[in-house]
Amino acid sequence: MTKTGRAVVYESPNTPFVIREYPVRDVHPGEVLVRITMSTICRSDIHSYQGRRPNPCPGILGHEIIGIIEQIGEEISNDLRGDPLSVGDRVTWTEFFHHGESHYRDIHDMPQKSPGLRKYGHDLVEDDPHFLGGFADYCYILPGTGILRLPDNLSDEEATPLNCGVATMISVTEAANIQLGDTVVVQGLGLLGLYGCAIAKARGARTVIGLDTVPARLAMAGKFGADTVFDISSMDEETLVKAVRALCPPDGADVGIEVCGVPDAVPTGIKMLRIGGRYVIGGLVNPDANFTIDGNQILKKWITLKGIHNYHPRHLVQALDFVMSSRDRFPFKEIVDSKFSLDQLDEAFAKAADHTVLRAAIVP
Numbered sequence: 001m002t003k004t005g006r007a008v009v010y011e012s013p014n015t016p017f018v019i020r021e022y023p024v025r026d027v028h029p030g031e032v033l034v035r036i037t038m039s040t041i042c043r044s045d046i047h048s049y050q051g052r053r054p055n056p057c058p059g060i061l062g063h064e065i066i067g068i069i070e071q072i073g074e075e076i077s078n079d080l081r082g083d084p085l086s087v088g089d090r091v092t093w094t095e096f097f098h099h100g101e102s103h104y105r106d107i108h109d110m111p112q113k114s115p116g117l118r119k120y121g122h123d124l125v126e127d128d129p130h131f132l133g134g135f136a137d138y139c140y141i142l143p144g145t146g147i148l149r150l151p152d153n154l155s156d157e158e159a160t161p162l163n164c165g166v167a168t169m170i171s172v173t174e175a176a177n178i179q180l181g182d183t184v185v186v187q188g189l190g191l192l193g194l195y196g197c198a199i200a201k202a203r204g205a206r207t208v209i210g211l212d213t214v215p216a217r218l219a220m221a222g223k224f225g226a227d228t229v230f231d232i233s234s235m236d237e238e239t240l241v242k243a244v245r246a247l248c249p250p251d252g253a254d255v256g257i258e259v260c261g262v263p264d265a266v267p268t269g270i271k272m273l274r275i276g277g278r279y280v281i282g283g284l285v286n287p288d289a290n291f292t293i294d295g296n297q298i299l300k301k302w303i304t305l306k307g308i309h310n311y312h313p314r315h316l317v318q319a320l321d322f323v324m325s326s327r328d329r330f331p332f333k334e335i336v337d338s339k340f341s342l343d344q345l346d347e348a349f350a351k352a353a354d355h356t357v358l359r360a361a362i363v364p
């Protein structure tokens with residue numbers, strides 16, 4: 001009898017998910033078959049589900065995934081750190097994969113921007129090997145993916161966001177070049193922003209200021225390294241900029257980080273910076289994110305403005321190291337604050353979309 005597994009299929013935007021069974025075949029060389037132990041709903045899954053960005057249908061959403069290796073193909077022996085991989089190991093892996101030649105990888109050290117790069121949670125479920133997303137019993141890890149073995153004492157809740165949220169924020173904060181003693185403003189305190197506050201502190205920031213409108217997030221940010229938070233829902237731009245700058249003497253913040261997905265946050269954030277300040281856009285992932293900015297201010301203030309999309313495989317290794325070394329300091333477990341089964345995916349998406357939960361976990 002052929003082995004099968006369940007997949008929660010995303011048939012079209014804004015329609016209920018459907019559970020289907022698909023065959024689970026043996027791995028080909030270079031592939032790994034994983035039995036999923038947890039996946040989490042990322043904001044980008046919600047954007048796909050709501051039809052705000054194109055995603056193949058019918059497919060399996062979800063790219064923040066961990067699981068246990070059930071079968072391991074020839075050619076795979078070690079993880080990104082060089083540790084041996086075997087059946088039974090619990091692993092995370094890069095949310096993207098790319099196989100073959102790449103000018104961006106080989107010349108510019110930007111493997112995450114290789115043409116033809118594919119991401120988990122973005123394939124048609126009818127095509128072999130069916131299981132390439134998070135909301136299912138199984139996932140195949142395809143050639144060109146960076147795999148990382150997880151330490152036994154790390155909980156699933158701490159480990160699942162590593163390959164999207166945490167690694168992305170390692171990349172964003174690296175691009176912001178956060179130095180010892182810096183003042184850092186984080187605009188948006190969702191999962192990216194909370195990790196952003198914590199990583200900024202770990203990189204040596206003196207003061208971290210978090211901005212959001214959701215009371216639960218503002219409360220959470222204090223536990224993740226934010227020294228001060230502002231509820232921006234009741235503040236006009238001038239008052240907010242003045243209040244933030246007052247906390248960053250003598251002339252404003254060293255670093256601004258946008259992870260709120262609101263285009264107008266960018267010009268506001270840049271006003272908070274000192275001369276020579278750095279600003280990184282990490283949250284404007286949807287097209288038509290237009291804002292207006294006075295180029296003369298960029299020039300006169302020597303502002304460095306940078307966009308970051310995806311992450312380098314080394315950032316996944318650093319993400320794991322960061323969480324392992326700071327899990328006593330920051331309550332990462334609290335970020336994944338709810339659990340659902342595969343047949344509760346509609347409910348989980350609804351709660352994640354309206355911010356009733358911070359990070360919804362799916363446990364098959």
Ligand SMILES: [Zn+2]
Pocket residue numbers: 042043044045063064164165
């Ligand atoms: Zn994600």
